[in-house]
Amino acid sequence: MSELDDKILEHFLKDECSAEELKKIDIWINESKENAESLFRAEEIYNLGKYSRYENTEGKSIAENALLERIGKEKNKIISRRGTLRWFRYAAVIIIMIAIGFTVTYKVRRHMLSVETITACTGEAGVKQIILPDGTKVWLNHSSELTYPLKFDGGKRLITLKGEAYFEVTPDKHKPFIVRGNAMSVEVLGTIFNFKSKQSEDISEVSLIRGTVKAYGNRHEGLIVLSPDQKVSLDKRSGRMTVHQVNASLDALWHDNLIPFNNSNIEEIAKTLERLYNVRISISSKVNKKATYSGIIRHGSSIDSVLTQMSYSIPFRISRIKDTLYLSSVLR
Amino acid sequence: MSENIIKEIFEEYYSQMLFYATRLVGKSDGEDVIQTAFFECWKRMKDEENKEHIKAFLFRTIYTRSLNIIKHRSFSRTYDESGKDIDLKRADYYRPDNDEPIKNMENISLRNNIYAAIEELPAKRREVFKMSYLYDLKNKDIAIILGISLKTVEAHMYKALKYLRKRLKYLTMILSYCVSIFFN
Structure with a gap:
C-alpha cells in the first residue's frame, strides 16, 4: 500500500489542493477502503481540533433567529391558507376548537402524570431504602433526592437522581432502567450499581457491582460500557470521562455498612481498612502474607475489633502508636 | 413541535450539526443544510x-440533503470528477450508520488530546502552527508577522503536521478499536 505524499495531505487538509493534486488523492482513495478511511479520519481529527469555532455564539444566535423567523412564516402561511375560503374558516374554527380540546386534555394528562410521580428525599443524616414499582431496591444516601413515577408506563423505566444512591435493579429485558443524574445518565437492564451524582460536586461517578451498565454524559461527553468492579467518573468542568478498576462494593458500602472480603490477604485488607478508617497500617514482614480472610465485617464496629476478629484467621499482633497501627507476627 | 422545544434542541445540537454539515458540504452550504434540518x-x-x-433524524436529514447538493454540484476549473x-467518498465516511465519525465528534477527550498534542510541539513551531491552524493565516503572512523567511514557516508547518500525524495516528488506532468493541 502506497503512502500519500505529505505535501498533498497538507494541501488537502487546508483545502488548497490543485486539480492535479485532487486527482492524485482520488486515485489513492480508490486504491483501497482503508486508504479512504484513514484520509477522512485524519481530516476529521484535523477539523475536530478547530471545534471551538463551531461553538461560536454569534453565528449561533444569527442562525437561531433565522430558524425562528422561518418557523413563524410557516405558521402564518398555514393560517392564511385557511383564511382563503369561507368554508375553510369554519373548518379552522372546528380545528382550533378540537386543538384546544386536545391541549386541555393533554395538559390535564400531563398534570396528572406529574402528580403521579413520587419524590423521596433524605436529610443530612440517615439512609432510606425505597422499593420502586417494578421491585427495584434503592438505597438513598444522605442529602439525596429520587424522583420516580407511581407506575412505569411506556417502554422504559426512567427515574431521576440528585445525590447518591445504590441500586439493585429488577431485570426486565424489555424495559431498560434509566437513571438521569445532573451530568451523567446510566442505562441498565438488571444489575447492581452505585451512582453518585451530587450537584455540589464536579465529579459524577458510577460504580458497577454486578451485570453491565451503559453510562453516558448528558452533554455528549461520551458513552462507556462498564464491567463489574469498574468505576466511571465524569468531570463536569472538563467533560472528561475516565474509567478505573476499583473494588466497587466499597463505593456502595454506605448502604448496608457491610464490608465484604473474599479470600483477601492481609495487604489487600489493610489497604481497604486504611481507606475506610482513615488510619495508617504498617505490616511487619514476618506476618504471613499468604493467609487469607473471607467474611463480612460491619463498618460500624471499631477498627480494633475488626482487626481482632481477623487475627483469628491471620495470626498477627496489633499495637498502636498515634494514627498508625502496627501488625506484627505472633511470638511463639 | 412547540417553539420552546425546538429552541432547546437547537441549543443542544447546533454546534455538532454545524460541524457535521460543514464536513460534508463546506461552511456556507452547511449552514443552509442545518437550517433546513x-x-x-x-x-x-x-x-x-x-x-x-431527534438527533438521528437531524443527522439523517443533513446527510441526505448534503448528498443531494454534492450530486448536483457543477464542475469548474478547480472542481472536476475527482473532486466530486x-x-x-467522504460523505460515505460520514454516513449516519457509521458510528465512528459521530462518536469522534462527541468525544471530548479526543479533542483534548489534539490540543495536548499541539502543546507538545517546540515553542516556535507551535506558534507558527497555531497561527496557521487556529487563525487560518497564510504561510506568507505568518512569515511577515514573525519576521522569518517563508521557507522557515513552510518547514515548521511540514514538521508540525508530520509530528501530529504520527502522534494522532496512534491515538485514532486505539479509538477505532474501542469503537468497534462497543458497537459491534
Missing part, C-alpha cells in the same frame, strides 16, 4: 420524541 425537525417531530431519535468523487 432543524426546520424539518420542528415540522415533523413531536415534543415528547426521544432525544436520540472525493466528496462522495
Whole structure:
C-alpha cells in the first residue's frame, strides 16, 4: 500500500489542493477502503481540533433567529391558507376548537402524570431504602433526592437522581432502567450499581457491582460500557470521562455498612481498612502474607475489633502508636 | 413541535450539526443544510420524541440533503470528477450508520488530546502552527508577522503536521478499536 505524499495531505487538509493534486488523492482513495478511511479520519481529527469555532455564539444566535423567523412564516402561511375560503374558516374554527380540546386534555394528562410521580428525599443524616414499582431496591444516601413515577408506563423505566444512591435493579429485558443524574445518565437492564451524582460536586461517578451498565454524559461527553468492579467518573468542568478498576462494593458500602472480603490477604485488607478508617497500617514482614480472610465485617464496629476478629484467621499482633497501627507476627 | 422545544434542541445540537454539515458540504452550504434540518425537525417531530431519535433524524436529514447538493454540484476549473468523487467518498465516511465519525465528534477527550498534542510541539513551531491552524493565516503572512523567511514557516508547518500525524495516528488506532468493541 502506497503512502500519500505529505505535501498533498497538507494541501488537502487546508483545502488548497490543485486539480492535479485532487486527482492524485482520488486515485489513492480508490486504491483501497482503508486508504479512504484513514484520509477522512485524519481530516476529521484535523477539523475536530478547530471545534471551538463551531461553538461560536454569534453565528449561533444569527442562525437561531433565522430558524425562528422561518418557523413563524410557516405558521402564518398555514393560517392564511385557511383564511382563503369561507368554508375553510369554519373548518379552522372546528380545528382550533378540537386543538384546544386536545391541549386541555393533554395538559390535564400531563398534570396528572406529574402528580403521579413520587419524590423521596433524605436529610443530612440517615439512609432510606425505597422499593420502586417494578421491585427495584434503592438505597438513598444522605442529602439525596429520587424522583420516580407511581407506575412505569411506556417502554422504559426512567427515574431521576440528585445525590447518591445504590441500586439493585429488577431485570426486565424489555424495559431498560434509566437513571438521569445532573451530568451523567446510566442505562441498565438488571444489575447492581452505585451512582453518585451530587450537584455540589464536579465529579459524577458510577460504580458497577454486578451485570453491565451503559453510562453516558448528558452533554455528549461520551458513552462507556462498564464491567463489574469498574468505576466511571465524569468531570463536569472538563467533560472528561475516565474509567478505573476499583473494588466497587466499597463505593456502595454506605448502604448496608457491610464490608465484604473474599479470600483477601492481609495487604489487600489493610489497604481497604486504611481507606475506610482513615488510619495508617504498617505490616511487619514476618506476618504471613499468604493467609487469607473471607467474611463480612460491619463498618460500624471499631477498627480494633475488626482487626481482632481477623487475627483469628491471620495470626498477627496489633499495637498502636498515634494514627498508625502496627501488625506484627505472633511470638511463639 | 412547540417553539420552546425546538429552541432547546437547537441549543443542544447546533454546534455538532454545524460541524457535521460543514464536513460534508463546506461552511456556507452547511449552514443552509442545518437550517433546513432543524426546520424539518420542528415540522415533523413531536415534543415528547426521544432525544436520540431527534438527533438521528437531524443527522439523517443533513446527510441526505448534503448528498443531494454534492450530486448536483457543477464542475469548474478547480472542481472536476475527482473532486466530486472525493466528496462522495467522504460523505460515505460520514454516513449516519457509521458510528465512528459521530462518536469522534462527541468525544471530548479526543479533542483534548489534539490540543495536548499541539502543546507538545517546540515553542516556535507551535506558534507558527497555531497561527496557521487556529487563525487560518497564510504561510506568507505568518512569515511577515514573525519576521522569518517563508521557507522557515513552510518547514515548521511540514514538521508540525508530520509530528501530529504520527502522534494522532496512534491515538485514532486505539479509538477505532474501542469503537468497534462497543458497537459491534
